Amino acid sequence: MSTHLRANPWRVYQCLARQRLGQCNSTARSFSTTHSLRNASTNPLRSAGRAKSEQDFAKSKRSIALSAAGMVACGAAMYGVIKLDVFGMNALETSKDKGTENKFEVSQTSNGSMKMDGPPGFPSTGGPSVITLHGQDNVEQVATGTSTIPYFPTTIRLPAASEIDNKQSGDELSTSGGDEYQLLGLGIRTVSFLSIQVYVVGLYVAKSDITELQRRLIHTAVHPPTDDTTAISGVGVDAATSLVPPERQQLKELLLDADRGDAAWTALIKEDGIRTAFRIVPTRNTDFMHLRDGWVRGITARAQQKKALPGTAAGEFQDAEFGTAMNDFKAVFGGGQRKNVPKGQTLVLLRGAQGAMDALFQPEPTKPMRWMGRVADERVSRLVWLNYLAGKTVSSEGARQSIVDGLMAVVERPVGTVVQRVV
Secondary structure, X not given: OHHXXXXXXXXXXXXXXXXXXXXXXHHXXXXXXXXXXXXXXXXXXXXXXXXXXXXXXXXXXXXXXXXXXXXXXXXXXXXXXXXXXXOOHHXXXXXXHHHHHHHXXXXXXXXXXXXXXXXXXXXXXXXXXXXXXXXXXXXXXXEOOOOOOOEEEOEEEEOOHHHHOOOOOOOEEOOOOOEEEEEEEEEEEEEOOXXXXXEEXXXXXXXXXXXXXXXXXXXXHHXXXXXXXXXXXXXXXHHOOOOOHHHHHXXXXXXXXXXXXXXXXXXXXXXXXXXXXXXXXXXXXXXXXXXXXXXXXXXXXXXXXXOOOOOOOOOOOOOHHHHHHHHHHHHHOOOOOOOEEOOOOEEEEEEXXXXXXXXXXXXXXXXXXXXXXXXXXXXXXXXXXXXXXXXXXXXXXXXXXXXXXXXHHHHOOOOOOOEOOOO
16 A cells, blocks of 8 residues: 555645545534534624513513502501591591481380381371482482573472462562472473474472372373273272372373373363462573463464364353453463563462462562462463373473373372472
């Protein structure tokens, strides 16, 4: 082998050159690999990602620590407020306890039995409980649905009949010794196809007459003025003191019926004994003549419907006395009375126990009412009332619906248990 190499020196050179080149390449590859690994271990992108993760973790720890500290501080503050009684709750509770003790005192009667005195309105003596109408417990005003006259009072005090007697037109009236009236329902009177609001009207009933109103409602439900065989009937209906839901629904449909409703409402209000009042507050400036003309048209239309046929006896509204009463009605809202009725002022049509109608006017809430006049004939006030309550068309459908709903709240209670406390 050595001889062969000595004989070919060029070949020896080539072999040595290849060996040297192979060692260099191996060293270069090794250096390149080592350098790449070193660079990978110090990649700036990877270093930046790791630093960001560490910052986020530290930020989360700080947030958790702050939240925990806030909860601890809030808890300590709440404990301090309760413990120190900053708002005086302990004193309030003490006063309530004392008030309760005063309301529920135990006393001993003459026969040795124990008697417990309940709070005001509680039927400790076996009398009727205090029940309010139309969900108006402790509510002094009811929303009307219009921003011009936003509220109506749930109760009003009107002059007694003795206060009105012997008064002259324009005289002031005192309500201090008058009767309190409860709101049954209200609505808005609109005109034309544009539904222009004219006034808000509400029907009130004297609180002391609510029991009589209950009796008439139940009697009308039991014996409706109709030949309909499906009317409410049954054993013991004459002794009914309240109406169950199906009976109330039938009574409601009867009062809203376009044909039978007139007779039903007449049965309720024609007979003496129930005092009611319509409270009217204009939503825009108007005058008494305009209001009067609207009522006269309604009265005339209903009187014509009751006109007797040829060859029969005269109808209820065809005699001379009724014509005289209509002249009196027109005179109440005309003649020397002030003509303008600005919005927000109050007009009251009061129907007495015998059906006579008195017109009262109050220019401002802080001023006394003034008497405008009286129409003694019961038929005139009845027809004015029916303009709002019965028939195919009424002056305010919303008011009629609301009033009927109020009456349903009356008949769902036994007769004599709807008692209103006068404050």
